[in-house]
Amino acid sequence: MIGGEGWDRFPRTGVVQVNGWMASVRERLRHRIYRLRIRVRRSIRTVLTTFPALAEAKSDLQQAFYRRTKRPFEREFRALRHLLADGDICLDVGANRGQSIDALRMLPFGVKVISFEPNPDLYRRLVDRYGDGGDVSLLPCGLGHEDCRTNIHVPVYNGYMFDGLGTLHDDETDLWLRDEVYFFDERKLDTVTYSCDIVTLDSLELDSVAFIKLDVQGSEFSALRGARQTLERDRPTLMVERPQDEIIDYLAPLGYRMYDYDHEQDRLVEVDALTDNVNMLFVADRPG
Secondary structure (H helix, E strand, O other), X not given: OOOOOOHHHOOOOOEEOOOOHHHHHHHHHHHHHHHHHHHXXXXXXXXXXXXXXXXXXXXXXXXXXXXXXXXXXXXXXXXXHHOOOOOOEEEEEOXXXXXXXXXXXXXXXXXXXXXXXXXXXXXXXXXXXXXXXXXXXXXXXXXXXXXXXXXXXXXXXXXXXXXXXXXXXXXXXXXXXXXXXXXXXXXXXXXXXXXXXXXXXXXXXOOOEXXXXXXXXXXXXXXXXXXXXXXXXXXXXXXXXXXXXHHHHHHHHHOEEEEEEEOOOOEEEXXXXXXXXXXXXXXXOOOO
């Protein structure tokens, strides 16, 4: 049970254990919707690889739509209304084109966003779009378990660059695409490599981190290993895309529990396995 000071931020929701027949029906429906979303996403990416010139227009229109409708690009961000407060420091690790920056700006209170993006092309676009200052700070580096200079590998398929699938692991560039594009043809796959800096979060000595979003294509565990002091000191809420078992096992001894966001009921549900949602939330027990 979550308790302690500050947890009145769950005004209408609380944390519940889901069981019973209605929960089973709801889970089956959510799974069907999830499978439909996967098929739609795969179809869109297949079209983009067929007509690469549409890529920029698609990205700009998509972000403009989310901003205008005040809908975060991933619904798990809605749960942060109950977990964060005005002025909190939020880390956006793997900023890409600024989707998480926009989502955090949609909260009903202001937060300070520090975004990390090691891809130099994407970093320059972020600076052009958001500047560097005010409520957003941009850093041209990634996070890992040690400070180093390394390479980031970005897959290019049939002339379309999947900049959101850049990875530090050069042997994995095709793994992300095989299930994301219909009629995948390995002969159409190429890779663009950039040099980039990786630092540990602990080395930055940031104060009072309240939230960390991690979406770094397989390097999430490495980033968390380099953030252990921050996790132990600040107990930030974490949002991790499809966390592997090693991440769950690493966070458990630190007092973190894994939650799924039930967007229909607007509540967090404690779980011990992954669900159909893209992101899982990890909330640390508060002392006292």
